[in-house]
Amino acid sequence: MNIKENGNVKNINQSQNADFAGKTSIEAPKYSCALAGAYGSALGVYGLVPLLHAGLGCGLGQLFGQFYAGGQNAGGPVGGTSTPTSGLVEEHVIFGGEEKLKKLIESSSEVMEGDAFAVISGCIPSLIGDDVEAVIREFPDTPIININAAGFNGNSYEGYELFFEAIIDQILTVQPKKKGLVNIFGIVPFQHIFWKGELNAVKKLLESIGLEVNIVFTEFEGFEKLKELPAAEYNLVLSTWNGHRAAKKLGEKFDIPSIVFPSVPVGPKQTSKFLRIVGKKLSLSKDVVEEVIKKEERSTYRLIEYSGDMLLVSRPHCYFAVVADSNTAINITNFMVNELGYLPDIIQLSDNPPEEYRESIIKALTEDLESTFSPEIIFEPDSYEARENLRNRSFLFLFASSLEAHVASEFGAPNVGVPHITVSFPSYNRVILNENYVGYDGGLTLIEDFTSHFAGPL
Amino acid sequence: MPIDEKESDQPIDLSKNTCPNREQRANGTNVYYGKASELIKDAKAGNVKCHDRKLQQTSGCVLNFYLTVRVATIRDAAIIYHGPVGCSSASLGYRELFRTIPTELGRPENFELNWITTNLQQDDVVYGASQKLKDAIFKAEKRYNPKAIFILTTCTSGVIGEDIEGAVAEVQPEVKATIVPVHCEGVRSKLVQTGYDAFWHGVLKYLVKKPEKKQKDLVNVASMLSYTWQDRLEIQRLLGKVGLRANFVPEFSTVEQLEQLSEAAVTAPLCPTYTEYVSKGLKQEYGVPYFLYPSPMGIKNTDSWLRQIGKFTGKEKEIEILIEEEHKVWVPRMNAVRDELLNFKGNGEKLEVLGALGQGRLLSQLPYFDELGLSSTAALTQDFDNLILDDLETMVGENGDFDILVNTFQAAEQGHITRTRDPDITLTCPFQGGAYKREKSVTRLHALRGDADPWSLQSGYAGAVAYGEFLIQSLKNKSFGKIMKEKTSDSYKDWWYEQPDPLYYLDKGTSK
Numbered sequence: 001m002n003i004k005e006n007g008n009v010k011n012i013n014q015s016q017n018a019d020f021a022g023k024t025s026i027e028a029p030k031y032s033c034a035l036a037g038a039y040g041s042a043l044g045v046y047g048l049v050p051l052l053h054a055g056l057g058c059g060l061g062q063l064f065g066q067f068y069a070g071g072q073n074a075g076g077p078v079g080g081t082s083t084p085t086s087g088l089v090e091e092h093v094i095f096g097g098e099e100k101l102k103k104l105i106e107s108s109s110e111v112m113e114g115d116a117f118a119v120i121s122g123c124i125p126s127l128i129g130d131d132v133e134a135v136i137r138e139f140p141d142t143p144i145i146n147i148n149a150a151g152f153n154g155n156s157y158e159g160y161e162l163f164f165e166a167i168i169d170q171i172l173t174v175q176p177k178k179k180g181l182v183n184i185f186g187i188v189p190f191q192h193i194f195w196k197g198e199l200n201a202v203k204k205l206l207e208s209i210g211l212e213v214n215i216v217f218t219e220f221e222g223f224e225k226l227k228e229l230p231a232a233e234y235n236l237v238l239s240t241w242n243g244h245r246a247a248k249k250l251g252e253k254f255d256i257p258s259i260v261f262p263s264v265p266v267g268p269k270q271t272s273k274f275l276r277i278v279g280k281k282l283s284l285s286k287d288v289v290e291e292v293i294k295k296e297e298r299s300t301y302r303l304i305e306y307s308g309d310m311l312l313v314s315r316p317h318c319y320f321a322v323v324a325d326s327n328t329a330i331n332i333t334n335f336m337v338n339e340l341g342y343l344p345d346i347i348q349l350s351d352n353p354p355e356e357y358r359e360s361i362i363k364a365l366t367e368d369l370e371s372t373f374s375p376e377i378i379f380e381p382d383s384y385e386a387r388e389n390l391r392n393r394s395f396l397f398l399f400a401s402s403l404e405a406h407v408a409s410e411f412g413a414p415n416v417g418v419p420h421i422t423v424s425f426p427s428y429n430r431v432i433l434n435e436n437y438v439g440y441d442g443g444l445t446l447i448e449d450f451t452s453h454f455a456g457p458l
Numbered sequence: 459m460p461i462d463e464k465e466s467d468q469p470i471d472l473s474k475n476t477c478p479n480r481e482q483r484a485n486g487t488n489v490y491y492g493k494a495s496e497l498i499k500d501a502k503a504g505n506v507k508c509h510d511r512k513l514q515q516t517s518g519c520v521l522n523f524y525l526t527v528r529v530a531t532i533r534d535a536a537i538i539y540h541g542p543v544g545c546s547s548a549s550l551g552y553r554e555l556f557r558t559i560p561t562e563l564g565r566p567e568n569f570e571l572n573w574i575t576t577n578l579q580q581d582d583v584v585y586g587a588s589q590k591l592k593d594a595i596f597k598a599e600k601r602y603n604p605k606a607i608f609i610l611t612t613c614t615s616g617v618i619g620e621d622i623e624g625a626v627a628e629v630q631p632e633v634k635a636t637i638v639p640v641h642c643e644g645v646r647s648k649l650v651q652t653g654y655d656a657f658w659h660g661v662l663k664y665l666v667k668k669p670e671k672k673q674k675d676l677v678n679v680a681s682m683l684s685y686t687w688q689d690r691l692e693i694q695r696l697l698g699k700v701g702l703r704a705n706f707v708p709e710f711s712t713v714e715q716l717e718q719l720s721e722a723a724v725t726a727p728l729c730p731t732y733t734e735y736v737s738k739g740l741k742q743e744y745g746v747p748y749f750l751y752p753s754p755m756g757i758k759n760t761d762s763w764l765r766q767i768g769k770f771t772g773k774e775k776e777i778e779i780l781i782e783e784e785h786k787v788w789v790p791r792m793n794a795v796r797d798e799l800l801n802f803k804g805n806g807e808k809l810e811v812l813g814a815l816g817q818g819r820l821l822s823q824l825p826y827f828d829e830l831g832l833s834s835t836a837a838l839t840q841d842f843d844n845l846i847l848d849d850l851e852t853m854v855g856e857n858g859d860f861d862i863l864v865n866t867f868q869a870a871e872q873g874h875i876t877r878t879r880d881p882d883i884t885l886t887c888p889f890q891g892g893a894y895k896r897e898k899s900v901t902r903l904h905a906l907r908g909d910a911d912p913w914s915l916q917s918g919y920a921g922a923v924a925y926g927e928f929l930i931q932s933l934k935n936k937s938f939g940k941i942m943k944e945k946t947s948d949s950y951k952d953w954w955y956e957q958p959d960p961l962y963y964l965d966k967g968t969s970k
Binding site: 036057087104106 | 516542590647648870953
C-alpha cells in the first residue's frame with residue numbers, strides 16, 4: 001500500500017525522525033530506558049533475580065517510573081527495593097565497580113531465593129568500562145546472564161530486545177523440536193501494561209486449538225521456560241515491531257520461523273482471523289479451529305447483543321482518539337471501528353518505533369477498516385505535542401495513557417466530560433493485575449470498560 | 459542551644475555551584491544498628507562512618523526518587539533532566555499528583571506542569587551534549603513560557619563532564635526564565651539527603667530574591683514527602699486562626715512563592731533534615747529566623763511548633779489562646795484514642811510499634827507514639843547525620859532510649875528486623891520489599907500526596923487524632939499481610955532470618 005494515498009497520514013516529518021534518533025529533548029516520553037526494559041523483563045521471568053550493576057537510584061527510579069507507571073504494580077519478591085544493586089558512586093567511577101559487583105553476586109547468591117541471576121548493567125559501568133563478563137566468569141557454578149543495558153543506548157522496548165538477545169547468546173542450547181509448541185514475543189513486561197493478562201489469555205486461546213505455548217513471562221519455573229525456547233516449532237510475534245529482533249535471532253540460531261501479527265487479537269473478528277492464520281501455518285485440523293471459532297463467536301456476539309441498546313442510545317458511531325503504543329493502538333482501533341461502528345479521529349503512537357517499522361504500523365491501522373473515514377496518524381513520543389494535537393478535535397472518548405487523563409478538563413468546554421480510558425503506559429490511575437482485552441472475552445471487557453464511562457439512565 | 463547559634467555550623471557558600479555532600483557537611487551515614495544513646499556517643503566522637511554493604515539493594519540516589527517525583531510539581535516552572543530517558547521516568551506522575559484534589563479544597567482550577575528530558579544517547583556521551591541542553595532550554599522557554607527552568611543533572615551528565623554552568627551562562631541572557639542548575643547526579647553521594655541540599659542550594663543561589671518588603675504574617679513551611687493536602691489544610695487552619703499564612707514550598711508551589719522565601723517571618727519545619735539547608739541559607743542571607751524541632755506531629759509537638767512560630771511572629775499570646783481552644787476540641791478525642799490503644803492488649807502491656815522513618819520524622823514521631831500510648835523500643839531510619847544530633851539527644855533524654863537501625867530502604871535488613879522483633883504494628887514506608895507479609899498488624903506511614911481525605915491526615919491536632927484512629931483500624935483486620943505471608947514466596951532464604959544480625963552483609967573493610 002502506498003501510504004501517500006492516505007491523505008490523513010502525517011507520517012514521519014523531520015522532527016519526528018530526530019525524536020526517534022534521540023537528537024532532541026522531549027517532554028515526558030511514555031517509556032523508560034533500556035535498563036528499565038531489561039529489568040522489567042528479568043522480573044517477568046519468575047525465578048530470575050536481577051542484579052543491577054548501576055547507580056543507587058536506578059532501580060528505585062524504575063519502581064516509580066516503570067512498574068508503578070505500568071499499572072501500579074510492585075516489582076514482586078525480587079523487584080523494587082528487594083533488588084540487589086552494586087550502587088555505584090564516585091569512588092567506583094574512579095576505581096571501577098568490578099569488586100563491588102563481585103561482592104554483590106556472592107552475597108545475592110547466598111541469600112536470595114532464585115534459580116538464576118541477570119546482571120543488568122546501566123550507564124555508569126558502560127561509561128567507566130567495567131569488564132562485567134570477567135567478573136561473571138569468576139562464578140562458573142552460578143547461572144548468570146550478562147545484559148549490557150546502558151540507559152543512553154535505548155528505551156524500555158530496546159531493553160526487552162537486549163534481554164532476549166543476551167539469553168539467546170549466553171544461555172540457550174539446541175533442544176529437540178516439539179511439534180505444536182509456539183513461543184510468544186512482542187509483549188514487553190510493565191511497558192505493555194496488560195502484559196500479564198495478555199500473555200495468559202493468548203496462551204489459553206492457542207491451547208484451545210491444540211497448541212502448546214511458551215509465554216516465558218509469568219510462568220513459574222520461568223528460567224526453565226527460557227531454556228525451552230529453542231524447542232518451539234514457531235515464534236508468534238504479536239507486534240508490528242517489538243520482539244522482532246529477539247524472534248529473528250532465536251530463529252536464525254535454532255531454525256524457528258516466525259509468524260508476525262500486528263498485535264494481540266482483541267474481540268471476535270481479530271481473534272478468529274488470528275486463529276485461522278495460526279491454524280493454517282501450523283497445519284492444524286481446520287475442523288477443530290473452525291469449531292472453536294464458531295462456538296466462541298456465537299456466545300460472544302450473543303453477549304455483545306446485551307450492550308446494543310445502551311451503545312446505540314448513548315454514544316453511537318462517534319469519533320474517538322487514541323494515544324498509545326503501537327500494539328494497543330492497533331488492536332483497539334480495529335475493534336472499535338470494525339466491530340462497534342466507531343470513527344477513528346486521531347491515533348497518536350507514543351512508542352517511538354524505528355523508521356523501518358512505521359509503514360507496517362500505518363498499514364495495520366488503516367487497512368481493511370469498515371469506516372469510510374481514516375484516522376489521522378501521528379508518531380508522537382513527546383507528551384506536550386501529543387496533548388496539543390488533541391485540541392479542537394471531534395472525538396468523544398479518548399483511549400490513552402494516564403498522562404492524558406485530565407486533558408479534557410484542562411482544555412475546558414466543550415471537551416469537559418469527554419471520557420478517558422487508560423489503556424497504555426504510563427498507567428498511574430488504573431491498576432492492572434490480570435485484566436486485558438485479548439480474545440473473544442477481551443472484546444467484551446473492552447466494551448464494559450469504555451461504555452461504563454458514559455452509560456446512564458435513558 | 460538554639461541551632462542558629464551553634465559554632466560548628468559552617469556557613470553556606472552560595473558562590474559555589476553546589477552544596478557539599480552530607481557525608482562531609484554533617485558526617486552522615488547510611489548504616490548503623492544499636493542503641494540511640496550509643497549512636498549519639500559515636501557521632502560525637504566522630505566514629506560514625508559510611509559503609510558499603512556486600513548485599514546492597516536499590517534504594518534511591520541524589521536524584522531519584524525525591525527530586526524526580528517532587529520538583530516536577532513546581533508550578534509555572536519547567537524542569538529539564540539532563541540525562542538518559544530512564545533517569546526521569548519517575549516523574550511521569552507529574553500531571554496527576556495533585557490533579558485529583560477537589561478544587562473545593564483549594565486546588566487551583568488551572569495549572570501547568572512540565573518537564574523535559576534531554577534524552578541522552580550514545581553519541582551525546584561521546585561528543586558531549588551541551589548544545590542539546592541549550593536547545594532544551596530554548597524549547598522549554600518557547601513552549602511553556604516558564605518563570606524558572608530547573609536543570610537537574612544525572613550520573614551520565616556528571617561522568618562525561620558536562621559544563622552545566624557554562625551552558626547556562628551562555629543562554630541565560632537570551633532566556634526570560636531564571637535558570638536554576640541543580641547538581642544532583644546520583645554518583646556524587648551515597649546519601650539521598652544530599653539531593654535536598656543540592657536542590658535548595660540552587661533555589662537559594664538563583665531564585666530567592668532580595669526581600670522587597672518583609673511579610674510579618676508569612677511562615678515558610680518547607681514540606682516533605684509524607685504530607686498530604688489535608689495536612690496543608692490543617693496547618694493553614696491553625697496558622698489562619700492567628701492571622702498567619704503558610705508558604706508551602708517547594709511541592710506544588712509557584713516560582714513566586716520560592717522567590718519570596720526571603721520575605722517570611724520565620725521558616726518552620728515539617729521535616730528538619732529536609733528543611734535545614736534552606737532554613738540556614740535564608741537566615742544567613744536574609745536574616746529569616748528558623749527552628750528545626752519539632753514538627754507539628756502529635757499534640758505536644760504541635761503545641762511547641764506553634765509556640766516557636768508565635769515567638770518569631772510576635773503572636774505568643776494569640777498562639778496560647780489558639781492552643782487552649784484546640785486542646786478543648788482535640789485532647790478529649792486524643793485521650794479516647796490513647797485509652798483504646800493502651801487497653802488494646804488487655805493485659806496492661808503497651809502495643810509495640812516499629813516505624814520506618816526518615817531521620818526528620820524520627821524526632822517527632824517517637825514522642826507522638828508515646829503520646830498515643832504506644833511503645834517504640836526500636837525505629838528504622840533512612841539515614842542519620844549530625845544535623846539532628848542535639849535534637850536526638852534531647853529526645854532520648856525525654857522519651858528514653860531505643861534501638862535504631864539506620865538504613866536507606868534496605869529491604870532485607872528491614873525484613874529481618876521486622877521479623878525478629880515482631881512488633882504489634884509495623885509502619886511501612888512503602889519501600890520495604892516483603893516486610894509487610896506478617897501475622898500482626900501492618901499499615902502505612904506515608905499517604906499519597908494527592909490524598910485529600912481527612913482520614914489520611916497526620917499533622918497538627920486533627921492529624922494527631924486522625925492518625926491514632928487510623929492505627930486503631932489497622933489492628934482490627936490483619937488478613938492481607940497474613941494471607942500474603944502464607945501464600946507467596948519470600949525474597950530470602952530461611953537462614954537469613956535465622957541468623958541474628960540484620961547487618962550481616964556490612965562491609966567493614968570499606969569504611970569511609
